[in-house]
Each structure stands twice: as structure tokens, then as C-alpha cells.
Amino acid sequence: GESVGLHLPTLSVQEGDNSIINCAYSNSASDYFIWYKQESGKGPQFIIDIRSNMDKRQGQRVTVLLNKTVKHLSLQIAATQPGDSAVYFCAEISYGGSQGNLIFGKGTKLSVKP
Amino acid sequence: SQTIHQWPATLVQPVGSPLSLECTVEGTSNPNLYWYRQAAGRGLQLLFYSVGIGQISSEVPQNLSASRPQDRQFILSSKKLLLSDSGFYLCAWQSQETQYFGPGTRLLVL
Numbered sequence: 001g002e003s004v005g006l007h008l009p010t011l012s013v014q015e016g017d018n019s020i021i022n023c024a025y026s027n028s029a030s031d032y033f034i035w036y037k038q039e040s041g042k043g044p045q046f047i048i049d050i051r052s053n054m055d056k057r058q059g060q061r062v063t064v065l066l067n068k069t070v071k072h073l074s075l076q077i078a079a080t081q082p083g084d085s086a087v088y089f090c091a092e093i094s095y096g097g098s099q100g101n102l103i104f105g106k107g108t109k110l111s112v113k114p
Numbered sequence: 115s116q117t118i119h120q121w122p123a124t125l126v127q128p129v130g131s132p133l134s135l136e137c138t139v140e141g142t143s144n145p146n147l148y149w150y151r152q153a154a155g156r157g158l159q160l161l162f163y164s165v166g167i168g169q170i171s172s173e174v175p176q177n178l179s180a181s182r183p184q185d186r187q188f189i190l191s192s193k194k195l196l197l198s199d200s201g202f203y204l205c206a207w208q209s210q211e212t213q214y215f216g217p218g219t220r221l222l223v224l
Contacts (some may be wrong), residue, residue: 034213043206101163
């Protein structure tokens with residue numbers, strides 16, 4: 001079936017460096033993508049989203065890139081801070097599916113070294 | 115602004131006991147509501163979703179059930195808990211395409 005996965009389960013970066021978290025998706029019909037951040041013991045928090053008619057979107061210190069040719073999504077975090085340590089999930093939605101429900105990847109754990 | 119609440123925050127229950135987890139949303143009307151389960155170090159598994167009062171859709175066969183007695187209330191239940199029901203339960207509400215999550219309930223079945 002269609003799925004969303006992540007290239008790396010863990011990522012360790014130095015404080016102040018840029019982080020790049022990757023996500024591969026298999027449903028070429030997906031219309032909308034979201035990145036969530038989940039800190040330990042808490043619910044996922046919305047970070048940024050992007051629609052399939054865009055290839056880049058920027059937020060505060062975060063940028064999401066979408067490459068539909070290779071079905072790849074990435075989240076870039078600039079000047080990574082200790083507070084960025086968390087698990088990051090990508091999620092996709094295809095409006096052709098039942099109720100347009102989100103499909104989540106397994107997550108990448110980001111650790112920031114001081 | 116919209117807020118979503120879940121309780122209890124943590125729960126330890128013996129095998130075979132009943133379960134009731136509650137989720138409420140404030141600041142919105144007729145939201146789509148979702149229940150997810152997250153095993154340790156794993157992704158989110160959709161359990162149930164609801165588009166309105168009394169309307170429940172189940173994504174996977176399981177030991178759990180859900181109900182929506184009021185517009186902004188979503189309840190997850192079980193008559194007899196199994197060890198495999200342990201996990202982190204998350205409720206979410208949907209605005210347009212985006213889902214926003216509650217703080218979660220950590221359930222440990224012993």
C-alpha cells in the first residue's frame with residue numbers, strides 16, 4: 001500500500017548547525033504534506049505544511065522542500081537549537097483517499113549537541 | 115483560539131479492566147475528530163475518526179471502541195484491556211487539511 005517513510009531514524013547535529021530531515025513518500029497523488037514536531041511525552045505539534053503545487057515553503061527558521069519528481073520531502077532547520085531536539089514526522093494526505101486522512105511516517109529523532 | 119484537552123494524562127490499568135479516555139475540543143464547531151495510538155518509538159496509528167455526533171469510523175479491528183456523544187467530545191473505550199493496548203493515545207481535531215493534536219494519554223496495562 002501507499003506509505004510515507006523516513007530515510008534516517010536518528011540525526012545528531014551540533015548546536016548552531018543546520019539540520020535536514022528527509023522523508024520519502026510513495027503516493028504520487030498526494031496533495032498536501034505536513035511536518036510535525038513531537039517532544040518527549042507530548043503530542044505532535046504542527047510545524048509547517050506544503051501543497052503539491054509548491055516546491056518550497058519557508059517559515060521561521062524552517063524550510064520545507066518538495067520534490068515531486070523523486071517523491072521526496074525535506075525539512076530544513078536553520079541554526080539548530082537544543083529546543084529543536086524532538087522526533088519529527090512527515091505526513092501526507094491524498095484527497096482521493098477515504099476522508100482524506102493523514103498518513104504518517106515513523107519519525108526521525110533529532111538530537112542537538114551543545 | 116482552539117484548544118484540545120485529553121485526560122487522564124497517565125493511566126495504569128490491570129489486564130481485563132475497562133477503559134475510558136476523554137478528549138474535548140474548545141473554540142470550534144463540528145470538527146472532525148481522531149484517535150491515534152503511538153507505540154514507543156513508533157509512528158501514529160489511526161484508530162477512529164468522527165465527522166459528527168454519533169458518527170464513528172474504525173480504521174483497524176481491535177479491542178477498542180469510540181463514541182462521540184457531543185459535538186466536541188470524543189471518547190475512547192474498552193470493556194477489557196489487553197497488554198497490547200499499552201501505548202500513547204492521541205486525540206486530534208482537523209481544521210481544513212491540518213490535524214492538531216492534544217497532549218496525549220499514556221496508558222500502561224499490566
